[in-house]
Amino acid sequence: EIVLTQSPGTLSLSPGERATLSCRASQSVSSSYLVWYQQKPGQAPRLLIYGASSRATGIPDRFSGSGSGTDFTLTINRLEPEDFAVYYCQQYGSSRYTFGQGTKLEIK
């Protein structure tokens, strides 16, 4: 089973700064199956990035995804107040879906 490890666990930044979130897989993951979600308290997750680097419909271009193999990154440029939330990476492989444990992006 592929394990996804996200780092850092918590990231404290100010609006206007850049956030860099990491997702590392225990073995190689197809980029086509690497996804990022955003979740705010009391809400369902929201699709941000699919295929490691493709933005979902309606997602601002300050959100970008990159990476391949075992190392993937979500970058959020020019943080807006509404970007502070928990971010999860997720992959599909071997007939199962796996989520990382999440990175909490909090206001400094």
Next chain:
Amino acid sequence: EVQLVESGGGLEQPGGSLRLSCAASGFTFSAYSMTWVRQAPGKGLEWVSYISSGSNTIYYADSVKGRFTISRDNAKNSLYLQMKSLRAEDTAVYFCARVVTTYYYYLDVWGKGTTVTVSS
């Protein structure tokens, strides 16, 4: 509007059963695979089960295999999760989500969730 609405959650004793439902609208339900994802209080997301559009392919997380059964009724635009032998660790918000399975695999539409509490 594309929408998923879960129902059926509640308080159940350990060893009991519950059946969750997910009503889909605004899209051709029969054309999409579906999945259940849960989130224990204060914890992260955990994938639970997957069912293909025609119910031909079904997967379960090891944590629920043999206890939970996923099914769907395309005529009723509905997804189900039958949960048996419930344990305290099954306490969570359960989300249903639409699965895109083209060249890419991702969950693009989510319901708001239904809460399951397993406690005596």
